[in-house]
Amino acid sequence: MDGTKQEIGFSSSPSNAVVTIDGKMIGRTPLTQSLKRKNTHKVVMALDGYYPYEMTLTKKTNGWVWGNIVFGGLIGLAVDAATGSLYKLTPEQVNADLKSNGTASISEEENALYVAVTLEPDASWQQIGNIKNF
Template identity: 45%
Template sequence: MYKGITPSNITLSASAGFFDGETYTFKLKKEGYFDNTYVLESTVDGWYFGNILFGGLIGLLVVDPATGAMFSLPEEVHVELSESITASDSLDVISIETLTEQQRNKLVRI
């Protein structure tokens, strides 16, 4: 488990074992924002099928599955958080008579 602040660089393994890709779950939290959960799953690397031409059965069935080279993860992941609206966000309604002359000059008629 990793706990830190963003942005962050984390080295992750794409393989969870022999013929098994890894899955990671990121939980992002920040005050004033909605929590977000992002699931990152490894996929079979396209070059793995190159073993059919270049590596033979040993590369296809033994070497790449054993070393984890048959799976890949994206180099970069970007996850955004949405700003939450809290009870402290409010709208104040006031009378024009309470404004100073300077504030009245900034008003725009609609």
């Protein structure tokens, strides 16, 4: 009833993270990707200066299974099982809250530039000046 593929949305905070699904880079957040329902999918979102976000999209039995049994019989059920239409991927929307890895990073977006810096200095760093309040 739902087809062999499902649209899954990907977003991250901050945005512009590289999205890799099953080892293949598909783009940068935010984006939507059509994925096969019959497979589980490993998702990685990565952005310089942040720890990567990893998760697995899992498949669950679609609610239409019972309708298919009633209206399509065993043949309909067998076709859906073979094509993957029997399943639904979860979650339908992946939202990654990326955590800083404690280093400086720069991220560019449309009409904006973001700079992130660590607030705890590394003991090996050399002090080169002071910031004074005016």
